Amino acid sequence: MSDTTRLTRFEAARVVARRDFHAILFSRAFLFFLLGPLFPILIGALAGGIGGQVQRDATTRLVAVVMSEADAEAMIEARARLAPQVGRALPELAISRSSAPPDKILRETGRNYAAVVTGTLDAPEITAPQEAIAIWSGPIAMIAAHAGSSEVQAYPAVAGRPVATSRAAERSDRIRTAQAGQLILFLLMMLLAGMVLSNLVEEKANKVIEVLAAAIPMDAVFLGKLVAMLGVSFVGIAVWAVAGGAIGLLAGNALPQLPEPALGWPLFVAFGIAYFAMGYLLLGSLFLTIGGMAATVREVQTLSMPVTMAQLLVFFLAASSITRPGSPIELFSAVFPLSSPFAMLARAAQSEALWPHALALAWQALCVFAFVRVGATIFRRRVMKSGKAGRAVKGHVGETKPV
Known part of the structure; x- marks a missing residue:
């Protein structure tokens, strides 16, 4: 050929x-x-969505306030004044009318409190797991200090100079x-x-x-x-x-x-x-x-x-x-x-x-x-066992004949 x-x-x-x-x-x-590959991706997306929803539902920022009527109302008002400046660093507060001990309030059925605040504005106490105490001690102290102050503090306006990004x-x-x-x-x-x-x-x-x-x-x-x-x-x-x-x-x-x-x-x-x-x-x-x-x-x-x-x-x-x-x-x-x-x-x-x-x-x-x-x-x-033993006669694919 x-x-x-x-x-x-x-x-x-x-x-x-x-x-x-x-x-x-x-x-x-x-x-x-x-x-x-589409099935694992779909299952992973569903599992991630469900897991995220469960995590969001399981995480709470709600703190029960068990104080005198006046102190509890003052805590709620102080929290409302601080919220525009501090934002999500503050917990959500809810007045509890329960007469049970704080540790029992934390375990009440149908409630989802992260901590319970008792005591007075001058000496607040937090009942919660150690991790929650470490998280909420500072914010609760801030709220109690503002609630116990007779003067409403004025905060200076902060001017924002936004940029697209930094290096x-x-x-x-x-x-x-x-x-x-x-x-x-x-x-x-x-x-x-x-x-x-x-x-x-x-x-x-x-x-x-x-x-x-x-x-x-x-x-x-x-x-x-x-x-x-x-x-x-x-x-x-x-x-x-x-x-x-x-x-x-x-x-x-x-x-x-x-x-x-x-x-x-x-x-x-x-x-x-x-x-x-x-x-x-x-x-x-x-x-x-x-x-x-x-x-x-x-x-x-x-x-x-x-x-x-x-x-x-x-x-x-x-x-x-x-x-x-x-x-x-x-x-x-x-x-x-x-x-x-x-x-x-x-x-x-x-x-x-x-x-x-x-x-x-x-x-x-x-x-x-x-x-x-x-x-x-x-x-x-x-x-092919060797470089030349299996070499074919020159031609198209399908038209070769062994030597």
Whole structure:
């Protein structure tokens, strides 16, 4: 067959990518894979909402006042005068007409008092657990002092000069956005990268991968599979993003709002997509190499565990350097291929410079091709048993004949 009919590496990779993409995307298992993460998110949201409501109901700021009629009324009036200046630092006060001892009032059925104030305005006493005493002693003393004063104190008006933000507040807010971006990137990569390994193990079992390896260059097979899995991952992310957007519209302002990153949301999201793609390809190429070295599913699980643990370590490395931009550890995490996507996404949230991202993406792409080439070489030697014994006659996929 003529050399002109032989597929180039990128053409062969495109053929493999198209085949794998359609085979996985239209499978029944992929539909269940898409639905899988939605159930824990829904259950977690419900549990968080219920837990927050229970916590709010369980926490009380109500303090019972058991004093003489005049002293109790004076406490209530003093609290009302102080409230505009002090706000939520003051407890809610309620006059109790009960003649029971203070410890019995705290345990009254149908009541939810945090403490009981007795005594006089000059010598108030608080009956409560030690933690509540530490919280409410100061505010109760303030209220009693104002209640016992014959003169109503006038407070000077405080003029406010609001600003949008400060340098310290801006840095703190951007660190929150960087942490959230890193966490989402890590979870998506760990959730989706495993598909590469399972797909390769399945094709090794039914000998499909050996047919492909005999027909086209092994690095083209690896690259095609990685691109196909990346495309499938983007479909999954799009579905989850739509579901998350619907939940966000229903929740409204109940969900926490992340501060705007340094580069703005459009560029930050664009870099997030780019760094996810690079991180996925880097981790996927490692998983393909592991699949090439493993002969059984048990070996795959054994060999993939160190990579998973290593990925946790590089994530922690990138996360620990967020607060130290420009430090040696931050520069190392930005250069090391597996931690580079996490570190650079954090930079996108904290710094307005664009050139480091162009440099980082080029470096990560170079590492992807290097990882693919090394992984393909290892796989070819183990599956094909030698570099030339299983080589096929030049031709199209499906039209090869062994020498």
